[in-house]
Amino acid sequence: MLVDFHCHTTVSDGVYTPSEVVRLAAAAKISSLAITDHDAVSGCREAAAAIKREKLPLSLLQGVEFSIEAGEDEVHMLGLAIDDQEPRLVERLHAFSADRENRVYKILAKLEKLGYSLTPEEVFAAAGDGAQAVGRPHVAAALVKRGYFNYVYEVFDKLLYNNGPAYVSHLKPSLKEAIDLTHAAKGLAVIAHPYGISDQSVLEEAARLGIDAIEAYYPQHTPEQVKHYKAFARRHGLKVSGGSDFHGIKNKYPHKLGVYAISAELLNLW
Ligand SMILES: [Zn+2]
Ligand SMILES: [Zn+2]
Structure with missing residues (x-):
């Protein structure tokens, strides 16, 4: 049984609509999928309706991905x-x-001062209809479309990286608030892609604050990292989760849903 507990749709910065994502998941023989858009849950409803309407053999977990304020780092949960x-x-x-x-x-406004002119409409058009989490990837896509850059990653490397020249922070919950909001909604709080956190002591703090699980299986994790985070989970009495963080973006692995699906027996969320 294959599962994938981390994926994005057009509601945030994914390329495929929630209906398309569940169709792709069913075609890839994934039996349980979590939709986890940034700061938004509206894709879950559309996905659930599509599963029902098209009788797709897929169970859906409603999810969300929070960006957390944690010092210099941006931690995702x-x-x-x-x-x-x-x-x-x-x-x-x-x-x-x-x-x-x-x-x-x-x-x-920052970009204008740096010599790049772009209208809000161009950014919102890049985000597409129904997008609820407009962000840096959409700004970057609009700059590429205008011809300032060839690739989205170049814009991030030059302008939009954390604390970079055109970076602006946004309202984020603390780790504690995100855990509390998740628990109030009867969900499991899971630290996402932990390898990306430069100060790994955040993980100890997350365990103290009541996190439920850690995303040990993740496309960019090496086998050693998977082992390391599973051991961390064991030491702290946490569950183990895993997901592909699928966005459907051409240059970002996995570009296809299902190429990084996880055997359900490797995880122990329930
Ligand atoms: Zn993330
Ligand atoms: Zn994600």
Whole structure:
């Protein structure tokens, strides 16, 4: 049985709509999939409707990916199997995504000073209809479309990296708030792609604050890292999760859903 507990749709920075993503998952023989858009849960509802309508052999976990304020680092945390109607969660996610939209205008002002002119409309067009988490990838895509750069990653390397020349931070919950919001919505709080955290002591703090699981299986993790994070989970009494972080972006592995799916027996979330 194959599972994938981390994936994105057009509701945030993914290329495929929620309906397309569940179709791709079913075609790839994935039996359980979590949709985890940045700061938004609305894709889960569309995905669930598509599964029902098309009788896809797939179970869906409703999820969300939080960006967490943690010093110099941006830590990501997934809320998995959440109740997407939980009022406090819904209200806070709304505040986070509204602030992301504000931030686009601030990034554009910085870019203008750096000699790159772009309209908000170009960025929102890059994000597409229904996008609730407009962010740096969309700004980068708009700059590429304008011909300033050839690739999105070049824009990140030159301008949009954390604390880079055109970087603007946005409203983020603390680790504690994200864990609390997830638990209030009856979900599991999971530290996402832990290899990307430069200060690994954040993981100890997460364990102290009541995190439930760690994403040990992740496309960019080496076999040693998988082993390391599984041992970390064991030491702290945490569960082990895994996901592909599929976005459907051409130059970002995995570009195809299913090429990094995980055997359910490797995980122990439930
Ligand atoms: Zn992430
Ligand atoms: Zn992600």
